[in-house]
Amino acid sequence: MESIKDKVAIVGMGCTKFGENWDKSYDDMIIEAVYEAYEDAGMDPKDIQAYWIGSYWSGLPAPSMPVSTILKVGYKPVTHIENMCATASDALRNAAYAVASGVCDIALAIGAEKLKDSGFSGLPTDEIAMGITSTAPNTFRSRNFTAPGHFAMMASSYFNKYGLSAEEGKKMLAKIMVKNHHNGSLSPKAHFQREITIEQVLKAPIIAWPLGLFDCCGVSDGAAAAVLVRGDKARSFRKDPVFIKALQIAVGWQEGYMNPQHDWTTVKETVQAGLAAYAEAGIKNPRNEISMAEVHDCFSITEAVIYEDLQFTRRGGAREEVEAGTFELTGELPVNMDGGLKCFGHPIGATGLRMMYEIYKQIQGKAGPRQVRQPRLGLTHNLGGTPGGATVSVCIAGP
Amino acid sequence: MMVGIKSYGIYVPYFRLSRAEVSKSWGGFPATGERAVANYDEDTITLAVAASRDCLGDSDPQEIDRLLLASTTFPYGEKQSAAIVAAALDLKKQARTLDLSNSLRSGMTGVASAVEAIHAGTSKNVLVCASDIRMGLPNGPRELEFGDGASALLLGDTDVIATVDGLLSLNEDIYDVFRPVGENYVRAWEDRFCREAGYTQIMLESLTAAAKKFRLTAKDFSKAVLYAPNPGYLAGVARAAGFDLKAQVQDSLYATVGNTGTALSSMMLAAAFDEAKPGDRILWAGYGDGCEVIVLTVTDAITRIQGRKTVQRHLAAKQMLSYQKYLRWRSVIETEPPMRPKPEPASAVALYRDRKCGMALYGVKCKHCGTVQYPVQRICMNCLSKDDFEDYRFANRIGRVTTFSHDNLAVSPDPPSTVAVVDFEGGGRIMMDITDRDPPEIKIGMPVEMTFRHIRYVEGIHNYWWKCRPVR
Numbered sequence: 001m002e003s004i005k006d007k008v009a010i011v012g013m014g015c016t017k018f019g020e021n022w023d024k025s026y027d028d029m030i031i032e033a034v035y036e037a038y039e040d041a042g043m044d045p046k047d048i049q050a051y052w053i054g055s056y057w058s059g060l061p062a063p064s065m066p067v068s069t070i071l072k073v074g075y076k077p078v079t080h081i082e083n084m085c086a087t088a089s090d091a092l093r094n095a096a097y098a099v100a101s102g103v104c105d106i107a108l109a110i111g112a113e114k115l116k117d118s119g120f121s122g123l124p125t126d127e128i129a130m131g132i133t134s135t136a137p138n139t140f141r142s143r144n145f146t147a148p149g150h151f152a153m154m155a156s157s158y159f160n161k162y163g164l165s166a167e168e169g170k171k172m173l174a175k176i177m178v179k180n181h182h183n184g185s186l187s188p189k190a191h192f193q194r195e196i197t198i199e200q201v202l203k204a205p206i207i208a209w210p211l212g213l214f215d216c217c218g219v220s221d222g223a224a225a226a227v228l229v230r231g232d233k234a235r236s237f238r239k240d241p242v243f244i245k246a247l248q249i250a251v252g253w254q255e256g257y258m259n260p261q262h263d264w265t266t267v268k269e270t271v272q273a274g275l276a277a278y279a280e281a282g283i284k285n286p287r288n289e290i291s292m293a294e295v296h297d298c299f300s301i302t303e304a305v306i307y308e309d310l311q312f313t314r315r316g317g318a319r320e321e322v323e324a325g326t327f328e329l330t331g332e333l334p335v336n337m338d339g340g341l342k343c344f345g346h347p348i349g350a351t352g353l354r355m356m357y358e359i360y361k362q363i364q365g366k367a368g369p370r371q372v373r374q375p376r377l378g379l380t381h382n383l384g385g386t387p388g389g390a391t392v393s394v395c396i397a398g399p
Numbered sequence: 400m401m402v403g404i405k406s407y408g409i410y411v412p413y414f415r416l417s418r419a420e421v422s423k424s425w426g427g428f429p430a431t432g433e434r435a436v437a438n439y440d441e442d443t444i445t446l447a448v449a450a451s452r453d454c455l456g457d458s459d460p461q462e463i464d465r466l467l468l469a470s471t472t473f474p475y476g477e478k479q480s481a482a483i484v485a486a487a488l489d490l491k492k493q494a495r496t497l498d499l500s501n502s503l504r505s506g507m508t509g510v511a512s513a514v515e516a517i518h519a520g521t522s523k524n525v526l527v528c529a530s531d532i533r534m535g536l537p538n539g540p541r542e543l544e545f546g547d548g549a550s551a552l553l554l555g556d557t558d559v560i561a562t563v564d565g566l567l568s569l570n571e572d573i574y575d576v577f578r579p580v581g582e583n584y585v586r587a588w589e590d591r592f593c594r595e596a597g598y599t600q601i602m603l604e605s606l607t608a609a610a611k612k613f614r615l616t617a618k619d620f621s622k623a624v625l626y627a628p629n630p631g632y633l634a635g636v637a638r639a640a641g642f643d644l645k646a647q648v649q650d651s652l653y654a655t656v657g658n659t660g661t662a663l664s665s666m667m668l669a670a671a672f673d674e675a676k677p678g679d680r681i682l683w684a685g686y687g688d689g690c691e692v693i694v695l696t697v698t699d700a701i702t703r704i705q706g707r708k709t710v711q712r713h714l715a716a717k718q719m720l721s722y723q724k725y726l727r728w729r730s731v732i733e734t735e736p737p738m739r740p741k742p743e744p745a746s747a748v749a750l751y752r753d754r755k756c757g758m759a760l761y762g763v764k765c766k767h768c769g770t771v772q773y774p775v776q777r778i779c780m781n782c783l784s785k786d787d788f789e790d791y792r793f794a795n796r797i798g799r800v801t802t803f804s805h806d807n808l809a810v811s812p813d814p815p816s817t818v819a820v821v822d823f824e825g826g827g828r829i830m831m832d833i834t835d836r837d838p839p840e841i842k843i844g845m846p847v848e849m850t851f852r853h854i855r856y857v858e859g860i861h862n863y864w865w866k867c868r869p870v871r
Contacts, residue, residue: 120738145818149806157802209805257830260822264802
């Protein structure tokens, strides 16, 4: 089995402002992100040889066709990818594999989602997605809970396992959210761009106990795109391409729903995708070798557990690292420099490429007030599903 | 042949509504006591399943060869409710199922039919269940009088706790209490007519006929268990029939449960059984479009099951409910719909294919490695063996909460929605809602039991599955 390390490079990226984009359609956002990427790469749209579009709910039932129409791709291959909240990372992965295999030299990966045309808060229910194929979840085994409810169960179990009172646990989580809000305030394309205080987080209404309003990420519209080329030709496009070092994905079998051995204080898919990515990139000590990470903070507890699952700290060590400021912008290993899902927002099918957009800009030294000092390797961690059953993508990129 | 009752069970929903709160809301005469209210996720079917499970305990449901289900509030006009209850109880396919409807005495008519079937030798073990959630209009007497509940009796000809010694039936065409098809609320004529020309006259006529037929007088009975919508009606008939109110007449559960319609006669009988002594003779009568009278004699076997404290246990497990929540749960008032996705209709095909795992709560146990798993799998999650499983039922097993959440974003008539990861004694895990709970009581590690519930109603299909609740 070969590694993808340095075989593919990103030479152009684009990302819309995330948020409640009332005046922008799915089509508008795709055009905006894709044309920013073309311009960044100095690329003629006609040079793209194949397209991968990641969307979860938008553009159904066949988003590959709308994308072909929006961009007028002219009878070229277009493929729709769906892998829950890790959709855009998987669009990137598939486009990169096509380039690495040599079947095309230039490919475009797009992630896009229009959530706020729905008329309600939160995500569509699973039954909406599953109901299309009339599978069992819309008949039996229907549990009445939402995404916050799922991740809240991880918080309950985590607090219990490590002996944290609800107050102690919520305070640890609040500090993570205060960090991401600070970073978001420095991020012009973020959905939420304001600082918050620990007190605000702790006093916010409960969404799903023990998680409150500020423990939950935004529901946003947005799109992002990346132009991928062969690694050996990358420098003919620009002087500072960003090379892909690892692209891994791990999909679980919903063990958390079926196996009493699974205790909901870890996401095994994150552990596995992380191990595979570190091996592919040749990383021995993630804490020292990774300069920065964009991780899937859909909820505050998710980010805390990711620190442990990706070996940024030991099991149960999240609290002391948060106290020490390890993952702050000025800390030893900055995490979610652009505000993360919490503040940049979370348009499901676009998020993975938004994460890579920040890593790409950071490595090129273009992150402005958020710039991490001399970053080497950056990591993106994109989680779809729930702690009990997830699809997790880990990508590592660097100069 | 000793034909009679082998076991009994009841179900009183967890929630109670104070009659004083209701009458105060409308500025009416003060009313006393409380009435049982079904949770928002309960209906006639789920109440029937709960009472039947209470009656059957750990006995093998496959031994039941007939299920008679009585109610005036079945969820479907066409589609048998008894078959739904049979699926949830995991009865055998050859069990004969029948719905008995439209009369408040249909539960007792079912008992009489069961006795006749057993005498005729066409059935060995007959489960007769009665269940009702009847509605009275707000600010009316029936809203206060009615209670929700169910009862179940297992009849057979061995190990009976009470023999059935005599049956008498009487029919009458009268508009005292009635409900036309298509209406939700029970109507009644003037109370004086209902009481005098209806209940009192017909009950007394039947009791007199029974006394004559069986050559027994009031003094021959330890207990008179007489259906009555309220204590006033009961006292009038009992006195006129020659019974000593204090010593002989079974309380009608009005102060604690309310009039549970078809289920009330058997619920009152259960209360009498809880206190009965071997040799006691019981006069049991049910009213509605006439009357059923049944004479019973309690046997020594009664002491075997009195330890269950059937009625006492159900009355003790309760939480008071606000009138506002009652109005919402029973859809009496329309509320602002949530800004959330609309529930999807169920697929009849998927329901059909998945009914054993869904309705009877069957998982599987791997024959190769012994790992228990839910829902039904074809590839073992532990050893990857393919299609090498035996059936494994979770319905009567106790689980423990491994983790949980109270979800305020989920749409629920009783927010927050409480969901848990439940791990079972003996293996297996199911993620499920916790119902009949007070949120602060939910703790990691607490034991929970399974309860069959109504999940949703979309486009004509009532969808059921299982939830868990704190062990009561």
